[in-house]
Amino acid sequence: MSDVAISARRLSPGTKAALGIFARYGTIIGLLAMIVTFSILSPAAFPTVGNFTNVLNQASLAMIIAGGLTLAVVVGELDLSIGFAASLHGILITGFVVHDKLPIPLGVVIVIALGAVIGLVNGFIVTKIKVNSVIATLGVGTILTGLAFAYSAGVPIVAGVPEAFLQLSLGRWLFGIPNNIIVMILVLGGLWVLVERTPLGQEIQAVGGNAVAARLAGVNVDRIKILGFVISGMCAALTGILLASRLGSGTASAADSYLLTAFAAVFLGSATLRDGEFHVLGTLVGALIIAFGFNGLNIFGAPTFSQYVLQGAILIIAVGMASLGRSLAER
Amino acid sequence: MAAAFTRGAPQPGGAEMTVPLLVARDIAKAFGGTQALKGVSLDIAPGEIHGLVGANGAGKSTFIRILAGLNHPDAGRIELDGRRQEIGTPQRATELGMSFIHQELAFVPGMTVLQNIMLGVPKKTRFGLTDWRAIARDVAPIAGRVGISAPLNASVKGLSTAEIWLINICRALVRKARLIVMDEPTASLAAGEAERLFAIVRDLSASGVSVLYISHRLDEILNLCTRVSVFRDGRSVAELAGDALHRPALVEAIVGGAIRDTQRTATARARGGVVLEAKNLTRVPKVRGVSLELHAGEVLGIGGLVGAGRTELARLLFGADRPDSGEMALMGRPYTPSSPAAAVQVGLGLVPEERRAEALFLSKSIAFNLSIANLDRVAFGRYLPLMNRRARTSMAGEMIRALSIKARNASTPVGRLSGGNQQKVAIGRWLQRIPKVLILDEPTRGVDIGARTEIHRLIRQQAEAGMAVLVISSEPDELPELCDRVLVMAEGRIVRELTGLAMSRKAIVEASYVEP
Numbered sequence: 001m002s003d004v005a006i007s008a009r010r011l012s013p014g015t016k017a018a019l020g021i022f023a024r025y026g027t028i029i030g031l032l033a034m035i036v037t038f039s040i041l042s043p044a045a046f047p048t049v050g051n052f053t054n055v056l057n058q059a060s061l062a063m064i065i066a067g068g069l070t071l072a073v074v075v076g077e078l079d080l081s082i083g084f085a086a087s088l089h090g091i092l093i094t095g096f097v098v099h100d101k102l103p104i105p106l107g108v109v110i111v112i113a114l115g116a117v118i119g120l121v122n123g124f125i126v127t128k129i130k131v132n133s134v135i136a137t138l139g140v141g142t143i144l145t146g147l148a149f150a151y152s153a154g155v156p157i158v159a160g161v162p163e164a165f166l167q168l169s170l171g172r173w174l175f176g177i178p179n180n181i182i183v184m185i186l187v188l189g190g191l192w193v194l195v196e197r198t199p200l201g202q203e204i205q206a207v208g209g210n211a212v213a214a215r216l217a218g219v220n221v222d223r224i225k226i227l228g229f230v231i232s233g234m235c236a237a238l239t240g241i242l243l244a245s246r247l248g249s250g251t252a253s254a255a256d257s258y259l260l261t262a263f264a265a266v267f268l269g270s271a272t273l274r275d276g277e278f279h280v281l282g283t284l285v286g287a288l289i290i291a292f293g294f295n296g297l298n299i300f301g302a303p304t305f306s307q308y309v310l311q312g313a314i315l316i317i318a319v320g321m322a323s324l325g326r327s328l329a330e331r
Numbered sequence: 332m333a334a335a336f337t338r339g340a341p342q343p344g345g346a347e348m349t350v351p352l353l354v355a356r357d358i359a360k361a362f363g364g365t366q367a368l369k370g371v372s373l374d375i376a377p378g379e380i381h382g383l384v385g386a387n388g389a390g391k392s393t394f395i396r397i398l399a400g401l402n403h404p405d406a407g408r409i410e411l412d413g414r415r416q417e418i419g420t421p422q423r424a425t426e427l428g429m430s431f432i433h434q435e436l437a438f439v440p441g442m443t444v445l446q447n448i449m450l451g452v453p454k455k456t457r458f459g460l461t462d463w464r465a466i467a468r469d470v471a472p473i474a475g476r477v478g479i480s481a482p483l484n485a486s487v488k489g490l491s492t493a494e495i496w497l498i499n500i501c502r503a504l505v506r507k508a509r510l511i512v513m514d515e516p517t518a519s520l521a522a523g524e525a526e527r528l529f530a531i532v533r534d535l536s537a538s539g540v541s542v543l544y545i546s547h548r549l550d551e552i553l554n555l556c557t558r559v560s561v562f563r564d565g566r567s568v569a570e571l572a573g574d575a576l577h578r579p580a581l582v583e584a585i586v587g588g589a590i591r592d593t594q595r596t597a598t599a600r601a602r603g604g605v606v607l608e609a610k611n612l613t614r615v616p617k618v619r620g621v622s623l624e625l626h627a628g629e630v631l632g633i634g635g636l637v638g639a640g641r642t643e644l645a646r647l648l649f650g651a652d653r654p655d656s657g658e659m660a661l662m663g664r665p666y667t668p669s670s671p672a673a674a675v676q677v678g679l680g681l682v683p684e685e686r687r688a689e690a691l692f693l694s695k696s697i698a699f700n701l702s703i704a705n706l707d708r709v710a711f712g713r714y715l716p717l718m719n720r721r722a723r724t725s726m727a728g729e730m731i732r733a734l735s736i737k738a739r740n741a742s743t744p745v746g747r748l749s750g751g752n753q754q755k756v757a758i759g760r761w762l763q764r765i766p767k768v769l770i771l772d773e774p775t776r777g778v779d780i781g782a783r784t785e786i787h788r789l790i791r792q793q794a795e796a797g798m799a800v801l802v803i804s805s806e807p808d809e810l811p812e813l814c815d816r817v818l819v820m821a822e823g824r825i826v827r828e829l830t831g832l833a834m835s836r837k838a839i840v841e842a843s844y845v846e847p
Contacts, residue, residue, distance in 0.1 A: 013361075198716050199706035206703050209692040216651060216683050216690065217704045217760065218675030277694065 023325035027272040027282075027318075031289050038296040045299050053178065059291030060184035061239045061246070063284060065255075066262040066269075067188045068235020070283045073266055074195060074208045075228035077126055077133035081141035082236040083259030085118050087252055088148040089240025094157040094250025097165050104165055108241055115237025116230050118144065123226030148252040157250040169245035180242055187235065192280040204228065208278070264290055264311055268318035275325040290314060350413045352377045352541050353398075353429075353510055358407035359565075360393055367393040369565040370407070375510065375541045380532060382556035383545045386585055386779035389562040391545055395512055399431050400424040430503030434515045434777075436495045438487055445470060445483040448501045473504050477531055491638060493524035500531065504540075511535065512543040515777065517551060520637060520805075523843070529555055547777065548806070549581050561585055585780060602815065603627030606799040607666070607679075607768050609648065612657035617643035619823035620657070625768060630790060630800045632814035634839040640823040641803045642684055645770050648801070649681040650674035662767070675704060680761030682754075684772040684803075690757040693746030697738055698727035700745050700756050705763045730759040734789065751782025758789065769793060770801045775809065787813050808836055819843055 022029075039047040065082055072079040089111050096107040118140065125136040171179045195201040206214040207224045215221045239258060244250050268289055269282025293314070294307055351374040360368040368390045375381045385391050396402040398409070400418040409416055411427050418424050424431075438447045445463065448470055455462045455469075467483050474483060479497050481490060487498065496516065503511045513532075517525040532542055532555055546552055552559055558572040561584040569584035607625040612618060617640040625631050633641045646652045648659065650668025659666040661677055668674040671681070683689035692700055702709050702723050709723040710716055727741035734755040738748055745756055754774065761769055771790065775783040790813060794800045804810050810817045811834045819827040819842035827842035829835075 193717070197718050197720075199710045199718050200716065202699065202703060202706055202709075202718065205695070205699070206692055209695055210688075212689050213683075213691060214703070216649075216671050216681055218672045219703065220670065220672045275694070 019324065023271060023275065023321055024273055026321060027268055027285055027289060031285060031292065034289065034292055034296065038292070038299070042296075042299050046296065051295070053181070055291050055295045056184075057178040057180050058295075059287055060178075060180035061242050062258055062261045062265065062291070063184045063287040064187050064235050064242070065239040065258050066265040066283050066287050067184075067191050067280060068232040068239075069262045069266050070269070070278055070280050071191060071195070071204070071228045071235075072133075072232040073270075073278045074204055075225045076208045076211060077225060077228060079122060079137045079229060079232045080134060080259065081118065081122060081137040081144060082232060082239075082262060083256040084141035084144045084148070084253075085115065085233060085236040086240035086243065086255035086258055088144045088151075089115060089237040090244035090247075090254055091148050091152050091157065091250035091252060093241045094161060094165075094244050095151060097162060098157055098160045098250075104162075104168070108168075111241055112234050112237045115233040115235075115240075117233070118236075119230035119233025120226060122233065123222075123229035126229070127222040127225050145253065145256075152250060152252055154252065156252075158248070161248050165245055166248055167245075169242045180246075183238070183242065187238065188280055188284055191231070195280055200227075260311060260315070261287075261290060264315040264318060267315060267322060271318055271321035271325055276322040286318065349377060351375060351410075352379075352412065354408075354410040354413075355394075355398075356408050356410075358394065358397060358404045358409070360397060360402060360404050362393075367565055368397075368404070371560075371562055371565070371567040372407075373560045373567060373570075375543060377509070377541055378536050378539045379558065380536050380542045380544055380556050382552040382559035383543055383562065384547070384549070384552055384559060384581060384585055385562035386781060389585075390565040391562055392514075394562070395431065395514060395543075395545070398424065398429060398512060425506060428507065428509035429512065430506060430508035430510070431512045432496070432499045432503065432514065432516065436492070436499055438495050438498060440488055442487060443484050444474075444479065444481050444487055444490075444498060447487050447495075447498050448474065448483075448505060450502060452502065452505055470501070470505060474501050476534075477501050477504065478527070491524070493520055493527065496520070496528065497531070500535075508540065510541045510543065512545070514545045515547065516544070517546065517548060523636060525551070547779070549578055550808075552581065553578060582780065602629040603797060603799075606662060607648065608660040610658045610660075612644070612647055612654050612659065614643065614647055614652060614654050615823075617823050618647060618654070621820075621823070621825055623818060623825065625799045625801055627767075627799050628794055628797050629815045630794045630802060630813055632810035632817040632834075633801065633803045633820055634805075634810050634817055635820035635826075635843045637805055639820040639843070641820050642772055643823075644820070645681060645772050645801070645803060648674075648768075649679055649770060651681070675764075675766075678764075678767035680704070680764065680766040680769045682757050682761065682769070682771040682774060684776070686750075686753055686757050690760075691745050691753060694744055696727075696742045697731065697736065697745055697748075697756055698723050698741040701727045701730050701741075701760050701763070704760045708763065726763065730763065733762075734759050735785065749779070749782075751778040751786070754778055754782065754786060755789075758786065762793070766798065768799045768801065770803075772803045773805065774802060775804075775806070810839060811835055 045051065065086060069079055069082055092114065093107050093111045096102040096110065097104055122137050122140055125131050125140070126133045169180050173179055173182055195204055203214070203219045203224050204227070206217065206219055207221050211221050240255055243255050247254060265286035266278060266283050268286030269284070270276055270278045272282035272285045274282065290311065293310055297306055297310065354374040356372045357370045358368055358372070359366070359370050371390060371394055383391055393402065397404050398418065400421045400423050403419070409418060416427060418427065437450065439450065445467055449466060455465045457465065470483065477497050477500050479494065479501060481494060487495065500511070516528060520528060529551070532544070535542060544552065544556055553576065558570060559576055559581065560567055561569040561571070561581065563585065571580055571584070603626055605624045606627050610622050612621045621644055633644070635641055643652070647654050650671050650673050666677070687693060692703070705726070708726065709718050711719050724741050730736070731738065731741060736752050736755045736759070738752065745753055748756070758771070758774070774790065775786055778786065790800055790802065802810070802813060814834065817829040817834050817839060818825045819829065819839055821843055829838050
C-alpha cells in the first residue's frame with residue numbers, strides 16, 4: 001500500500017483527481033460498461049428481463065453470504081469459515097428435512113441459529129482468546145468441513161428431498177420475483193439499515209475505523225466484533241440453505257467456492273463510492289459485477305477455466321483499486 | 332547540566348561571511364485548492380541552530396516535506412552550498428546531506444540498536460555479506476558521542492523515547508548529515524530528557540552540523556536558537572535574531588498581532604465534594620500505590636516525567652486497564668470499572684494522549700466523531716433504534732459553534748482538520764454527556780497557541796460548571812497556568828502535592844526528579 005501511496009504523491013493534481021474519480025466510481029462505470037458491451041455484442045440473449053432476472057437469481061446466494069462477510073470486515077476482521085460453514089449448513093438442512101422429517105421452517109430456524117453459534121465461536125476465539133481472525137476462522141472452517149463429512153459420511157443426501165424444500169429457492173413470490181432475490185433484498189436492505197442508519201451501526205463503523213479509539217470512547221469493542229461474526233455466520237447459513245434447496249441435495253463442500261466470490265465482491269465493493277472502506281451497498285455492486293461478468297462469459301461460451309481466472313483477477317484488481325482509493329484520500 | 336538553560340554561545344564569528352549551507356527562496360506549494368505555502372524563504376549557516384515556529388497550518392510541515400524530497404515545490408528555488416538543487420526524492424535529500432527526525436521516530440522494535448542506527452544506510456560488506464563487526468567499529472565512536480548508553484547489540488525493546496531519539500540522531504551522523512531537521516523533538520520527552528537533548532544539539536552545532544529546530548515550545552527555541560524564522564499562513568513573516576529575539580516578539584509574529592491573554596484570573600474558588608477517590612491503586616510496573624481525591628469543580632493537574640505512570644494511572648481510573656490492587660470510589664460508592672464502556676456509563680470521560688491513534692476516526696465526519704459517545708442521544712428512541720440524522724447534525728452543529736471548531740460543516744472528515752480543531756472534537760465528544768469526571772491526557776500537545784488558549788478556557792469553564800477535571804501534562808508551564816492543584820508523579824508514585832503559589836514550573840520539575 002505504501003508503494004501506491006508514494007507513487008500517488010508524484011502525480012499531477014489533474015491526474016490525481018481523475019484517478020480519484022476512477023477509484024471511487026470505477027466499479028460502477030465498469031459494471032455499466034460491461035452491461036452495455038454485452039448488450040451490443042449479444043443483443044438477443046443478454047439484455048432481456050429473463051436473463052437479468054436469471055443473473056440476479058443466480059447471484060442472490062453469493063450476495064447474501066457476501067453481505068454477511070461485509071459485517072465481519074467492517075468490524076475489522078476476516079471470516080474465512082463462511083464457505084465451509086455454508087456447505088455444512090446445506091447438509092444439515094437436507095438431513096433435518098429428509099432424515100429427521102423436521103418441518104421446513106423449524107429446520108431453517110435451527111440451521112440459522114447454528115450459523116449464529118458458529119459466528120459466536122469465531123467471535124469468541126478472536127476477541128477473548130485473541131487468535132488472529134484469519135487463523136481462527138480458517139481453523140473453524142476446516143473443523144466444519146470435517147463435521148460436514150462426518151454427518152453425511154461423505155455421501156450426498158439426494159433421495160427424498162421434498163418438493164416444498166426445493167420451492168424455497170425455486171419458488172417465486174410477489175409479481176413472480178424469485179424467492180432468492182426477495183430474500184437477498186431483505187437481507188442486504190436490513191444490513192444496510194443496520195450499518196448506516198442505526199446507532200449500533202455507528203459503533204460497528206467505529207470499531208472498524210479505529211478499534212482503540214472506539215474502546216476509549218466507551219464502545220464495547222469485543223461485543224461489536226462478535227456481532228459481526230454472528231451476522232456473517234447467519235448469512236452463511238442462509239446461503240447454505242438456499243443452495244441446498246436449489247441443488248436439491250446436501251453435499252459436503254458444495255458451497256466452498258462462495259468464499260472466494262464473497263471476498264471478491266466485498267473487496268470490489270470497498271473500492272466503490274468510498275475510499276477503501278467496506279460497506280453493504282459496495283458489496284452489492286461488487287457482487288453484480290462478478291455475476292454479470294460470469295453471465296457474459298457463459299453466453300459467449302467461454303471455457304470454465306476463464307471464470308476462475310476472471311474471479312482471481314477481479315479480486316486482485318479490486319484490492320488494488322481500494323488501496324489506491326485510500327492513498328488518494330489521504331491527501 | 333547547569334549551563335543547559337543559559338543562552339547558547341553565539342555562532343563562530345563571521346557566519347555571514349561564509350556561504351549559507353541551505354538557502355530556500357520564495358517556495359510555494361498548493362495541494363488541490365489549498366495554497367499550503369505562498370512563498371517562504373529561509374537560510375541556514377553551517378553549524379547554525381535555526382528555529383522554525385508557526386501555528387498549526389502555517390506551512391512548516393509542507394516546507395520540511397519539500398526539503399525532504401517528498402513534495403515538489405510549485406515555485407521557488409533551493410540552494411545547497413550556493414548551488415541550485417532539485418531535491419526530487421528522499422534519496423537525493425540524503426545525498427545532499429540532509430537528515431530528518433520526525434515527531435514519530437523511525438525505528439524497528441525487534442531489531443538491535445546497531446541495526447536501527449543502520450536502517451536504510453548503505454552497509455559495509457565482506458564477501459558479499461554485511462560486515463556487522465566492521466560497522467560496529469565505525470559506529471561505536473559516533474554512538475558514544477551522542478551518548479547512547481545501551482550496548483549496540485542490545486535490542487531496542489524497552490528503550491525510552493529519548494534513547495530512540497538518540498538512535499535517530501546517530502543514524503543522521505552515520506550518514507554524514509550536515510543539516511538535521513528536528514520536528515518537535517521534545518514533544519514526547521519530559522523536562523530532564525529534553526535538557527540532555529539540548530546539550531546534544533549544541534554539541535552538533537559546535538562540530539559544524541546545522542540544525543533546523545521546529546517546536547511549539549518557545550522556551551526551547553529561545554534557549555537553543557541564534558536565529559528563528561516564523562511562518563504564518565504559508566508565508567515567512569519574520570526572522571528574529573540577537574536582541575530582537577524574545578518571547579513577546581515570537582508570539583506576536585506567530586499569532587499576527589492578536590495576542591491573547593493566557594494568564595488565569597480567578598483562582599480562589601470553593602471546590603465541591605470528593606467525586607472520585609483512589610486508594611493505593613497499583614498496577615505494576617507503572618503505577619505503585621497511588622491515592623488521590625478529585626473534587627467537583629476543580630482542575631487537578633498531574634505532572635511528572637514521561638514514563639512516570641501518569642497515562643497508566645488515567646487508564647486505571649477510566650477502566651481501560653484493571654488494577655492489581657487498590658480501591659476506587661465514585662461519589663462515595665465503590666467503583667470497579669470493568670471497561671471504558673462501564674466507566675462512561677457512570678459518568679467518566681477520557682481524552683487520550685494520542686488523539687489520532689486513540690481518540691479519533693480520521694476518515695469519519697465531525698458529526699460521527701462527536702456522536703460516538705452519545706449514541707443514546709441520536710436514536711429516535713429506545714424502541715425504534717434508528718438514528719435520527721437530523722438530531723445528530725444539529726448536535727454536532729451546536730458543538731462546532733460552542734467550541735468554535737473551524738470546519739466547513741459537520742460532515743467534514745476529522746482527518747482534514749488541524750491539530751487544535753481535532754483536539755476540540757476529541758474533547759467535545761464528552762461535553763455533550765456532561766460527565767462527572769473528565770480526564771485529559773496532554774490536552775494541548777501539538778496544538779497552536781490560539782487553540783491552546785481556547786482549550787484551556789474550555790477546561791476552566793467545565794470546572795466552574797462543577798465538573799471534576801484531571802489534566803495530565805508534560806509541559807511544565809501548562810499545569811500552573813491551568814490547575815487549582817497539582818500532583819507530581821515519579822516512578823509510579825505521587826511524590827508531591829502543590830497548591831496555590833507553590834504551584835510553579837520549577838516546583839513541578841524539581842519534584843519530578845525526587846527519588847521515590
